[in-house]
Structures are given as C-alpha cells and as structure tokens.
Amino acid sequence: SDELTQAPSVSVSPGQTATIMCSGEALPKQFAFWYQQKPGQAPVLIIRKGRERASGIPERFSGSTSGTTVTLTISGVQPEDEAAYYCQSTDRSGDVVFGGGTKLTVL
Amino acid sequence: QVQLVQSGAEVKEPGASVKVSCETSGYSFTSYDVTWVRQAPGQGLERVGWMNPSTGKTGYTQKFQGRVTMTRDISTTTAYMELSSLRAEDTAIYYCARGRSLNAGYDYYMDVWAKGTTVIVSS
Numbered sequence: 001s002d003e004l005t006q007a008p009s010v011s012v013s014p015g016q017t018a019t020i021m022c023s024g025e026a027l028p029k030q031f032a033f034w035y036q037q038k039p040g041q042a043p044v045l046i047i048r049k050g051r052e053r054a055s056g057i058p059e060r061f062s063g064s065t066s067g068t069t070v071t072l073t074i075s076g077v078q079p080e081d082e083a084a085y086y087c088q089s090t091d092r093s094g095d096v097v098f099g100g101g102t103k104l105t106v107l
Numbered sequence: 108q109v110q111l112v113q114s115g116a117e118v119k120e121p122g123a124s125v126k127v128s129c130e131t132s133g134y135s136f137t138s139y140d141v142t143w144v145r146q147a148p149g150q151g152l153e154r155v156g157w158m159n160p161s162t163g164k165t166g167y168t169q170k171f172q173g174r175v176t177m178t179r180d181i182s183t184t185t186a187y188m189e190l191s192s193l194r195a196e197d198t199a200i201y202y203c204a205r206g207r208s209l210n211a212g213y214d215y216y217m218d219v220w221a222k223g224t225t226v227i228v229s230s
Binding site for chain 2: 030031033035041042043044045048049054086088089090094095096098099100101
C-alpha cells in the first residue's frame, strides 16, 4: 500500500504558526484528511478533502496540497492545540492509510 | 447529536476472542459505514476494517483477515467487531467510527469517533 510520511514531532511557541506536513505518492490522486488526537482521547476529524475544515473546527486550522505533499497549518497556535496530528488517505487499492502522526508541542 | 458508544474494557488471555460493541444514535445507521481502527500503546492508527450496515458487506485489512468478523444488529443500531486468536500484539485501544467514501470506496474518511475500548491480551 502507499505510505504516508510525517515528521514525528514539531514544536512551536504560543501564537506562532505550526506547519505539519504529510507526503505520499497517492496524494495527488486521493484526498487527504487530518485528525487531531489529544492524550487519552479519540481522534477528531479536523480537515476533510485536503482543505475543508470539519464542523466546529476553529479557523486557525487550514489545509493545503501541493503535489505529493499535504500540509496542515495552525495559525496562532494555542496551548490547547498540543496533540498528535494524523494525516489519512486511501491508497490505490482503496485501503485506508494513516501517516505515523506528528506530535505538536506548544512550548 | 451523532454518537457512537462502545462497550467496556476487556482483558483476555492469548488465544481467546474478544467482541466489542459500538452502539450508534443520532443518524441513519444504514446510511454510513462503521469502521474499526486500533491504536497500540504509544503507536499510531491502523484500520482493522469496515462494514456497510445496510448490506452487511465487510472489508478487512489484509493482516486481520481470517481473525476478524464485523457484524451488526439493525434493530438496535449496534455494530460489533470480534477478533479471535488474540496475541499480545493485539493489545490496543479499538475505536469504532462512522465511515464515509466520497468516491466509490476511495477518498474514505471517518467523521465521528467513539471513545474507544481498551483490549489487553495477557496471560
């Protein structure tokens, strides 16, 4: 299956912009989705179809796509944004694939 | 509101089976898939499989084929996942989630998740 690659960790100070990237060969052909998972909680869908915010998600979260890379941007990071972020897509055989996750630390 | 509520934590011995339930409410049960995703301790997310509650059709990730069975009870809008021949590596949190496809099986995603069920496999 097509893999999705994410950096293991990203650190930013409050109020700064966090950029979390996800790369995979299938991404130009398949939509990407982003989930936020806070410690001890279930994942929450935050971005669908690469760039659409899910219902109730603050405007500081945005998604974009360029070639084989999709990017989650959090503008004006808040302390409550500290979490793991997972990208997800479907591979050429229709299997759901997750990236390994990026742990966002708010310093 | 849309809700998925799972059964409680389980502790099983190696070789046993576990059956986890996922009771849904707040939406048309037969209009969306139920997808099962697991997360081993300190690890990432891994889809176990999916089920179409309307038809009963299922799709299992290859590594779980032969060990997993997904079923449903339409009258109670509840989905079930049974995993057999358990081994220590199956220790994980198992999540059910509402699944949707935007394009005939592709562009699949999970828009509402339950809180998860912890399954511990230990002798």
